Amino acid sequence: MSAVRAIEPISRGEFSKMLRRARPPPGWGKSIAVANSGGPDSTCLLYLLHEYFSSDGTPPGNQRNDSTSNSHQKANPRIVSLTVDHGLQSSSADMAARTARFAESLGVEHSTTKIPWGEGVFPPLPAPGAPFEETARRARYRTLFDEMTRLQANALAAGHHLDDQVETGLMRLRLGSSMLGASGMRYCRRWGMGNVIGGLDWAGVEGMRRWIVRPFLGVSKDRILATCEANRLEYVVDKTNFQPEVTLRNAVRHVVKYGKESAQNFPPKLLQDIETIDTALENLPNFDGNLNSGPERLRAFVQEMGREVEAIEKEVDEITHKGRLPSPIGTFLISKEALEGIKDKPLVQRALVLRILRYVSPNPWGSLRAQAKRRSARLEELARCLTTPMSALSKPFSMSSQVLWKPVLKRPKIVKGKSKGKVPAGWIASRQPPDLQNAWGVADxxxxxxxxxxxxxxxxxxxxxxxxxxxxxxxxxxxxxxxxxxxxxxxxxxxxxxxxxxxxxxxxxxxxxxxxxxxxxxxxxxxxxxxxxxxxxxxxxxxxxxxxxxxxxxxxx
Incomplete structure (x- = not known):
C-alpha cells in the first residue's frame, strides 16, 4: 500500500524564487498592489508578500552584513491590498469587508473600490440573469488599474496559479492558438495600452510603465491551500467557481479534474467547446493525450510548453539584436540573413513577426489589432512572404496591423571594377500611411x-x-x-x-x-x-x- 504524499506549503525560499522570476524589468518600485478577492489564492499571495517584504528583504541563504550602513539598504516596497466590489452578487459587499479585515489584521494598507457602473467609460450594471463574466472582468481590471495608478504602484500582483494556467492554455486551444498562445499567461508582463482608445480597458501611456505579475504560475492550487492551512489563513469561497455550467473556464476546470465524461450534461454550447478543446489537444504533435489525461499530465504539458516558448522568445531576442539593421525611429529593418536563418523554424518566425508588428503598428501596444489579431493563417502567410528568398524585384506589401513592409536594397561591393547593381538587404517595417486628410499626413x-x-x-x-x-x-x-x-x-x-x-x-x-x-x-x-x-x-x-x-x-x- 503506497503512502499518500503530503502536500507541502510554499516555503519562503520557494517564494523568493517565484518573486525573482516575476520581478518587472525596472524593479518593484515603491509599492506593489495585490488584487485581493479574498479567495485562497489572493489571500495566500498577500500573506506571503507581506511576510517577505516586511523582513529585511535578504533572500534565504544570504547573510546581511550588519556593518553595512542602513543608508545603502534599499527600502522594501510597501504592499497595498486592492479589492473591487463589483456589486453583482448579494454577498459581494460582505466578501469585500472580509478582505479588508484580513488585510488590516496583517497591518497591510487596504483599499476597497466599487465599480461605478454606468459612469464614464463603465457600462451599465448587467441585468439579473444576463451574462456578465467578461464585462465584470474588464470592469474589475480597469478599476484595479486606476487604483494602482492612483497609489503609484509599479506592479499589480495576481494570484493566478498553475491550474489556472492549464485552463487558460486549453481555452486558447479552442480559438486555434499555436503553442505560443497555448502556453498560457506570463509570470510578468507589461500592462499595455488597452484595446480601444478611451474605452473601458484603455490605459494609454500609463499602461506602458505598469506591470502585472503572477508569482504562483508554477504552483498548483493544492499547494496554495496547504499554505493557507499551515498559516491558518481565513479566506472566502466563491461558490460560482464550482458551477461548471456558468462559464467555459468553470467547465474546463471541472473536466480537467473529473474527465470528459463528466461534461455529458453540460449546455450544448459548452459541450461543443469542450469537444473542440479535446480535438485540438489530441492533434498537438508534442502531446500524447487528451482531456482525460488528468491534472498532473496537463500541468506538466503546459509547463513544458512554457519552457519551449521561453526558448523561442530568447532566440527572437537574439535575432532582433543581431539581425536588426539601422533604420529611422519607429521602424524596424530586419536583415535578409537573419530571415534566412529561421526559414525552417515556423514558431520562431511567428514570434518574430508578432514582436515586430507590435513594435511598429499604430494600433494600441499589446492589443490584438497590433498583432494581426494573432490569427494563425495571417501570421503564417506574413512569415512566408518575409522568408521567401528576396530579389531586386520583391514588392512592398501590407497584410495587417497597419504595418507596411518594404524590401530594402543595397549596393554590393564592387568586384574587379564592375558593379552588379543593387542586391536585397532585408525588409523594413514601418507605419502604413493613414487615410490622408491633408496633403502631408494625418490632420493637425x-x-x-x-x-x-x-x-x-x-x-x-x-x-x-x-x-x-x-x-x-x-x-x-x-x-x-x-x-x-x-x-x-x-x-x-x-x-x-x-x-x-x-x-x-x-x-x-x-x-x-x-x-x-x-x-x-x-x-x-x-x-x-x-x-x-x-x-x-x-x-x-x-x-x-x-x-x-x-x-x-x-x-x-
Missing amino acids: RDITEPLLQALEARESEGDGGALDILFDCRFRIRIHLDAIPQAVIDALAAGITNLSIRCDKELYYPSVVLRTPKNELVLNPADNPTPKFPEGIAFAKPVDWVSIEFIRTLGNI
Whole structure:
C-alpha cells in the first residue's frame, strides 16, 4: 500500500524564487498592489508578500552584513491590498469587508473600490440573469488599474496559479492558438495600452510603465491551500467557481479534474467547446493525450510548453539584436540573413513577426489589432512572404496591423571594377500611411486647450508638472509646463497663437508646431530628426520644454 504524499506549503525560499522570476524589468518600485478577492489564492499571495517584504528583504541563504550602513539598504516596497466590489452578487459587499479585515489584521494598507457602473467609460450594471463574466472582468481590471495608478504602484500582483494556467492554455486551444498562445499567461508582463482608445480597458501611456505579475504560475492550487492551512489563513469561497455550467473556464476546470465524461450534461454550447478543446489537444504533435489525461499530465504539458516558448522568445531576442539593421525611429529593418536563418523554424518566425508588428503598428501596444489579431493563417502567410528568398524585384506589401513592409536594397561591393547593381538587404517595417486628410499626413491636432487646462491645474496644485500626450499610439509628447516661456503662455491664453501636433509626410513622425500671426514654428527638441514638411514652415532653435519619445517596446513583455 503506497503512502499518500503530503502536500507541502510554499516555503519562503520557494517564494523568493517565484518573486525573482516575476520581478518587472525596472524593479518593484515603491509599492506593489495585490488584487485581493479574498479567495485562497489572493489571500495566500498577500500573506506571503507581506511576510517577505516586511523582513529585511535578504533572500534565504544570504547573510546581511550588519556593518553595512542602513543608508545603502534599499527600502522594501510597501504592499497595498486592492479589492473591487463589483456589486453583482448579494454577498459581494460582505466578501469585500472580509478582505479588508484580513488585510488590516496583517497591518497591510487596504483599499476597497466599487465599480461605478454606468459612469464614464463603465457600462451599465448587467441585468439579473444576463451574462456578465467578461464585462465584470474588464470592469474589475480597469478599476484595479486606476487604483494602482492612483497609489503609484509599479506592479499589480495576481494570484493566478498553475491550474489556472492549464485552463487558460486549453481555452486558447479552442480559438486555434499555436503553442505560443497555448502556453498560457506570463509570470510578468507589461500592462499595455488597452484595446480601444478611451474605452473601458484603455490605459494609454500609463499602461506602458505598469506591470502585472503572477508569482504562483508554477504552483498548483493544492499547494496554495496547504499554505493557507499551515498559516491558518481565513479566506472566502466563491461558490460560482464550482458551477461548471456558468462559464467555459468553470467547465474546463471541472473536466480537467473529473474527465470528459463528466461534461455529458453540460449546455450544448459548452459541450461543443469542450469537444473542440479535446480535438485540438489530441492533434498537438508534442502531446500524447487528451482531456482525460488528468491534472498532473496537463500541468506538466503546459509547463513544458512554457519552457519551449521561453526558448523561442530568447532566440527572437537574439535575432532582433543581431539581425536588426539601422533604420529611422519607429521602424524596424530586419536583415535578409537573419530571415534566412529561421526559414525552417515556423514558431520562431511567428514570434518574430508578432514582436515586430507590435513594435511598429499604430494600433494600441499589446492589443490584438497590433498583432494581426494573432490569427494563425495571417501570421503564417506574413512569415512566408518575409522568408521567401528576396530579389531586386520583391514588392512592398501590407497584410495587417497597419504595418507596411518594404524590401530594402543595397549596393554590393564592387568586384574587379564592375558593379552588379543593387542586391536585397532585408525588409523594413514601418507605419502604413493613414487615410490622408491633408496633403502631408494625418490632420493637425490642436493641443492649445488641454495645455491651458494643464497650466491652470498647475497653478492650483502648486507643482511644475508636465502635459503628456499620446500620439498615434507610438509617441509620447511631453510639454514641460514649468519651462514654457511666459511670453508663449501669455500669447496662448490671449488666443494670439496656438500649439498643435503635426506629422511629417514620410514616416509620420510628430512635431510640435507653434502658430503665430506671421508664421509657423516647429518646436522640436535638439535630438529629434528633422521632419519633412512643405516649404514655408520655419524651424525654431531647439527648445527644452518639448520632448518627443517613441514609447513602443521591442521586448517580449
